[in-house]
Amino acid sequence: MERNYILFDTPVRDLLYPFTHTRPIAACRVGILTIQEKWEHWLGTGVSHFTVPHLQEKFPLHRAADENMVNILLSGHILPDAGLIAAIASLEANEELYQDSHLLAKAIRGKDIHLLSPGERKNYPGEVLGIFKPWDIFALNDKAIRADFKLLTEGRSSAPISSTNQLINTADIFLEPGASVEYSVLNATTGPIYIGKNAQVMEGCLIRGALAMGEGSVLKMGTKIYGATTLGPYCTGGGEIKNSVLFGYSNKGHDGYLGDAVLGEWCNLGANTTCSNLKNNVSPVRVWLEARGEAAVAGQKCGVLMGDFSRCGINTMLNTGTVIGVSCNIFGAHFPPVFTPSFSWGNLGRAGEYRLEEALRDAGAWMGLKGRQLEEADRKILEAVHEIISEKDLKT
Numbered sequence: 001m002e003r004n005y006i007l008f009d010t011p012v013r014d015l016l017y018p019f020t021h022t023r024p025i026a027a028c029r030v031g032i033l034t035i036q037e038k039w040e041h042w043l044g045t046g047v048s049h050f051t052v053p054h055l056q057e058k059f060p061l062h063r064a065a066d067e068n069m070v071n072i073l074l075s076g077h078i079l080p081d082a083g084l085i086a087a088i089a090s091l092e093a094n095e096e097l098y099q100d101s102h103l104l105a106k107a108i109r110g111k112d113i114h115l116l117s118p119g120e121r122k123n124y125p126g127e128v129l130g131i132f133k134p135w136d137i138f139a140l141n142d143k144a145i146r147a148d149f150k151l152l153t154e155g156r157s158s159a160p161i162s163s164t165n166q167l168i169n170t171a172d173i174f175l176e177p178g179a180s181v182e183y184s185v186l187n188a189t190t191g192p193i194y195i196g197k198n199a200q201v202m203e204g205c206l207i208r209g210a211l212a213m214g215e216g217s218v219l220k221m222g223t224k225i226y227g228a229t230t231l232g233p234y235c236t237g238g239g240e241i242k243n244s245v246l247f248g249y250s251n252k253g254h255d256g257y258l259g260d261a262v263l264g265e266w267c268n269l270g271a272n273t274t275c276s277n278l279k280n281n282v283s284p285v286r287v288w289l290e291a292r293g294e295a296a297v298a299g300q301k302c303g304v305l306m307g308d309f310s311r312c313g314i315n316t317m318l319n320t321g322t323v324i325g326v327s328c329n330i331f332g333a334h335f336p337p338v339f340t341p342s343f344s345w346g347n348l349g350r351a352g353e354y355r356l357e358e359a360l361r362d363a364g365a366w367m368g369l370k371g372r373q374l375e376e377a378d379r380k381i382l383e384a385v386h387e388i389i390s391e392k393d394l395k396t
Contacts, residue, residue, distance in 0.1 A: 145211070
């Protein structure tokens with residue numbers, strides 16, 4: 001039975017703003033890989049996305065080619081493992097895989113996709129990991145790095161590691177071809193260290209695993225990494241970073257602290273930007289859920305959650321559990337609000353003050369710094385997000 005795999009957005013998508021304003025759930029990075037990349041490695045084939053209309057052009061949907069093929073729809077917020085892959089492989093047409101009330105996968109024969117059509121229900125008894133709230137991305141990052149490290153390095157040998165470095169537990173340190181690490185301390189006793197193709201660790205860095213560096217990413221001189229941290233492709237890290245995920249093409253390149261945090265793509269933290277991840281009274285951190293219009297408890301620690309194309313000026317102070325939307329330009333002498341809507345300008349948290357054409361111009365300029373350009377699909381996504389935010393602002 002020939003199969004076509006599709007990752008679909010569940011209602012969880014709305015709870016993962018600001019990151020899912022500009023991508024399907026499965027395009028989020030947790031560990032070394034995005035959720036989509038994890039599924040593709042496990043399945044040994046490509047997967048596509050079934051998502052909201054304004055994202056579908058950039059993240060296209062590929063249906064089964066004919067009535068003899070079976071579409072396997074996979075919940076986009078779930079992280080795969082060997083047990084789940086085996087259970088999905090056993091699905092026949094018109095069967096569904098659930099854990100309790102949560103749909104994990106569904107097999108549908110033919111070109112049409114009917115998520116709501118009934119099928120024979122099977123229960124999955126194993127453990128299931130997934131992202132249900134934005135802070136799950138950093139909370140699961142240690143486990144996800146370990147799982148991805150094994151997936152990517154099993155049966156392979158690391159590229160040579162320079163003798164100028166101090167290494168602890170070398171079995172869990174892996175460099176891809178072209179990676180450069182000099183005069184640094186790499187301690188993998190607390191988790192694996194993965195340094196991607198053509199990534200660079202400059203002199204004097206102090207690294208405790210788990211750490212994942214994507215292709216072309218850079219740690220600047222003297223950076224301190226405290227573990228469970230991911231720098232996606234072409235990111236820059238500096239200062240102190242702990243238990244944080246940078247999706248890709250984002251910069252935290254200078255002194256200042258980033259902890260228990262998530263930055264989307266094309267973000268930039270100005271020099272000496274620091275985020276709080278723990279309240280002074282050690283009480284639970286409450287984080288604003290945009291879709292619900294209310295705050296929810298995220299645990300004892302949570303730093304900043306910043307959407308794509310947002311940035312802040314030098315010496316910015318970000319309070320515990322701060323959420324910053326898409327395409328915001330944060331600056332000023334005071335703490336910005338704990339929730340800054342998309343397309344805000346300054347530190348007052350007023351949506352729509354960052355005019356669309358200027359926001360698009362600046363997004364393209366930032367992409368140009370890393371040799372990329374704002375494609376038409378990117379422009380349409382930002383225009384759609386701006387329209388959604390503007391309509392919501394008018395209603396309130």
